[in-house]
Amino acid sequence: MRILIAEDDMTSRRFLSRFLSQYGECDVVVDGMEALDAYLISVKEKSPYDLICLDIMMPKVDGVRVLKAIRDFESQRGLLPEKRAKIIMITALAETDYVKKAFELGCEAYAAKPIDTEKLVEVMENLGVIKILSSKYEG
Numbered sequence: 001m002r003i004l005i006a007e008d009d010m011t012s013r014r015f016l017s018r019f020l021s022q023y024g025e026c027d028v029v030v031d032g033m034e035a036l037d038a039y040l041i042s043v044k045e046k047s048p049y050d051l052i053c054l055d056i057m058m059p060k061v062d063g064v065r066v067l068k069a070i071r072d073f074e075s076q077r078g079l080l081p082e083k084r085a086k087i088i089m090i091t092a093l094a095e096t097d098y099v100k101k102a103f104e105l106g107c108e109a110y111a112a113k114p115i116d117t118e119k120l121v122e123v124m125e126n127l128g129v130i131k132i133l134s135s136k137y138e139g
Contacts, residue, residue: 001129002047003027006035006066007055007090012113016053016090019117023130024050032061039070039085048085051129053111055090056098063089064102071106086127090115 001024007013008030017026027042027049029035035054042048052070054063061069067087074084089102089110099110109123124130 001025001050002042004029004035004038004042004049004052006030006032006038006053006058006063008058009055012055012090012115015115019115019120020051020053023124031059032063032066035063035066036061036069039066040073043073050086051124051127052085052087053090054087054107056095056102057092062098064098064105067102067107068105086124086129088120088123088127 003020003024003026005013005016005020005026005028007016007028013028013030017028020026027038029038035058039049039052054066056063067089070085070087087107089099089107090113091099091110092113102110108127111120111123121130
């Protein structure tokens with residue numbers, strides 16, 4: 001799985017990169033322009049991202065605008081919803097208006113800082129980007 005992490009806070013960026021690297025190859029960028037560049041390069045190289053984690057508040061271009069640009073690009077290319085990148089918005093709790101707008105534009109989920117790794121794994125499993133082997137046996 002290919003993962004793009006767009007996060008301007010170094011601590012959050014490092015944490016997400018370390019945590020998500022167990023699930024796939026992670027590319028890390030620090031602002032919205034770099035996120036858009038990385039996304040377009042991945043498509044051009046025919047190796048698109050499966051999962052994109054976008055911080056809402058980033059320099060140059062915020063995460064909501066990056067999300068809109070990605071969804072517009074996917075729509076122009078006629079991608080079916082199941083073929084589109086899964087996008088999780090990363091947010092501070094005070095950014096509820098941005099989260100609402102992000103869902104309207106097509107994000108699949110959001111994660112509040114500080115990131116709860118168990119919830120993040122559950123979200124990724126629900127989105128179908130990872131599969132967790134259950135150790136529960138009924139019998």
